[in-house]
């Protein structure tokens with residue numbers, strides 16, 4: 262699917278990677294983008310920037326906490342009302358807080374489940390929709406462990422599992438909605454600068470930050486570009502890594518892992 266003339270909805274779109282995604286969608290010819298974010302976010306200013314750069318009325322800001330069913334439902338309704346349709350849903354909102362790990366599960370996993378179900382319900386051909394695309398933002402730590410952020414890694418693994426499962430042929434043939442995952446690596450946003458991450462009581466924060474600051478940090482725009490490429494050529498169920506400012510790469514996950522025989526069996 263080309264993003265040209267399409268309408269998109271981006272959760273957590275007021276800042277960081279989400280804002281870069283909204284911007285990149287409009288730069289590539291998307292007709293409209295709805296930014297869904299918290300009332301405390303810089304959403305008003307972010308949409309003003311988008312409309313100044315790409316033209317009045319191209320973007321709207323809808324206050325929506327992805328942990329709240331009613332707000333999320335209303336935000337989808339508002340997007341349809343304003344723009345007359347919806348083609349692309351990007352479930353990107355996330356936090357990094359090991360101390361408040363239950364909130365992290367609520368936002369990063371339950372929020373993505375909620376957004377995926379709402380997306381399928383509104384876009385799915387089985388529900389009278391015209392099909393479309395859902396891209397869920399996981400992380401490189403949705404594919405590998407993170408000693409610094411164990412619960413974050415767990416929820417991001419959950420996002421990968423959810424998106425691969427709803428991305429399966431069975432669902433795609435029914436709904437006409439491609440569900441894909443993007444896994445960014447270290448990206449320069451509030452997450453990694455401005456003390457945006459809380460590593461909780463199990464980790465030496467100084468050590469964690471020292472390690473993270475040694476990683477190559479890419480600009481959020483790189484992830485925005487990756488998103489557009491995935492929308493244009495990714496298959497349903499596919500998982501993509503955006504890291505080190507390199508072109509986005511699809512991850513090859515074997516259908517069945519190779520098993521190592523236990524020593525008992527060898528004897």
Ligand SMILES: NC(=O)c1ccc[n+]([C@@H]2O[C@H](COP(=O)([O-])OP(=O)(O)OC[C@H]3O[C@@H](n4cnc5c(N)ncnc54)[C@H](O)[C@@H]3O)[C@@H](O)[C@H]2O)c1
Pocket residue numbers: 272273274275276277278279297298299302325326327328353354355356368398399400401444445446447448449450451452453457
């Ligand atoms: N920055 C990185 O290094 C990195 C790496 C891998 C994955 N990610 C993922 O990318 C996504 C975006 O993160 P970011 O780095 O841009 O962080 P960010 O803090 O810059 O942006 C996150 C946005 O989500 C919003 N948000 C938070 N809770 C919300 C809620 N309950 N409802 C709606 N919006 C909410 C925030 O207000 C903010 O605008 C997250 O899912 C994050 O896990 C980030």
